[in-house]
Amino acid sequence: MNQIPKIGFFFWPDTPQMVLRMGELAEEHGYDLVGVADSPGQCMDSWVAATLLSTAAPSVPLSVCVSNFVSRHWTTSGAAAASLAMVHKPGFIFGVGAGHSAVRNFGMQGSTLDNLAHDLPAVRKLMHGEAVPTGSGDAVLSWARERARVFFAASHERSLRLGGATADGLFVNYGLHADDIAASTRQVELGRGDDPRRTDIWQVSALDCTEDGASARAAIGKICAFAAGYVIGKRDPANRGVPAEYVEPMRELVAQYSTRPSQADSDLVERLGLTDYLSKRFAICGDPGECLAQVQAAADAGAKSIMFSVGRASDPVRVIDLFGRHVLPALRASGAAHAAV
Template sequence: MKYGVTLLPTSFESLRKHVRLAEAVGFDYIGIADSQSLFRELFVSLTVAATETTRVHLGPSVTNPLTRHPAVTASAIASLQELSEGRAFLGIGTGDSAILNLGLRPARMRALREYVTTVRSMLNGETVEYLGREGHVRWSRDPVPIMMSAEGPRTLRMAGEIADRVMVHTGLTREVLDDTVEHIRAGEIDGGKAAGNSEIWAFAKCNIGDDRNAAIDEIKMALAASAHHAFRFTLEGKHVPEELHEALMAIQGEYVPAEHEQVGDTRNAALSDELGVTDYLADRFAVVGTPGECREKVRQIVASGVDVLQITAISHDPAEIIRRFGEEIIAR
């Protein structure tokens, strides 16, 4: 298995430090979050990351169909592909904090499908119709791997059908991952691809410490963010115990998009304790705890057929998560 890390570009000074460290300790991929209202601009940040590294692959983790026209996205990622000498990938999802902080709703599946297929055609230099108008990126000729973020059964199946890679944010337990992979493989067959053609990435919130409870406590806002995103449309087919349905749906109404993934004493950080779901969310969505506990969780993820484990480094000291994961997980 290979490893990636998603970074939140809160400053260019910290971004430079973190991408250099991630490459040095053995990560294979670096993703940059796209949330224009909260963090530095995505493709400026990716350019900084490309110029500070030589080996790791880089891309949005993830962008959306609403804030960028497909020609803008295709031109931007093709430019990154050229600048990085072939190290770019393009992650696309329905939208999270980037669109919620503009008062918009996540993209529908049909819109996401059209966006992904349009961007792919434009990356091949084709002229294509989008929303009734023709567009193109004439100079682009170098295909970039397209990764779709997916949670629900239908979206997972569509991702298997049309994407090169699928970033799954369904959860990290064996039952959930086995079901997730099954949906993706079914989608590959729908798309006329060989089963196993799509690379599977598991998305995990992460913190490594000497005490599991303390490590969880520092990333409670990230656990709430995972619950808010993964369960926002429906709980159907998502393997959630019935006794937790009410609490997890309550997060949908209580979550504060303007505080998305913000470290500290925020409303989002308090939600999981108030609703009694902290342990459940940590087990389902995180690689968190002591180095030994984290290594065991990674072994379980590997056994489910995941190709890439993409962690987040969100805490008071993101560099410590990056360093410890590299030295105590990847190196072993």
């Protein structure tokens, strides 16, 4: 293993009690980042949940991952992000994307890249205390004393390049294979060009870790279908790193999956013969030993930071606790031993 990757997680905040418990576990086990999803059709308001999470994980950097500029205007979101950056001293990452479940579940369309090419730099300028023209006036956050880092969620070539050009970092959902990581990172670097600033990249992956491993593998199809729909979208699967034998099944999956992950999605993935392929590309799953080996493989493939999605795991709270008690210590011990050689 080349290095110990940073490990974070995000989840759909179902209840205040769940949010607080997830924050406690992030703090107890020393995760590197903890975040909440913004999908109001499925869970609590992300900003309310993030504020609760801050109280339970006072030393862990925090994120909303990810919001959008369709259901929330960039000025309003910028003010919320700056507020949380003032509240949460370890740091706050404001993650934003074109809009997936958060907009589709309410019958809206996501942002275009042209929209985002304006809104991303605009919200970053707000974070730096700059005045941003709005047409009839200026937006400015004169009261903000701390700045949030702005991350862009991306998986397509143009969006990866846009993130490299305009964001502080990216949540990249393209897969954990070496070819996937290399291909997506190359697009980010093309977007950044000669800009010397650091651009952090967190690879997004589903996580389901259980004692027996079987229940994790049985549940992983839900979020794999969601990830596949996001990564492929309306594009040709053949141009998205999908092997030829899976191209037609992937087309059918993208046409039928739901942005509200359910057992029906898992059943669909299984019926199409995609469970093994999708789980290996988009997920870490199994018992703690299997999860450890898969994370180590992802690190060897080039993943420096991994952001786990656990919102639709078999038992999100249990998964984060089990991974934190068994996999994180073993991962860090393995990395430390490797560095000492």
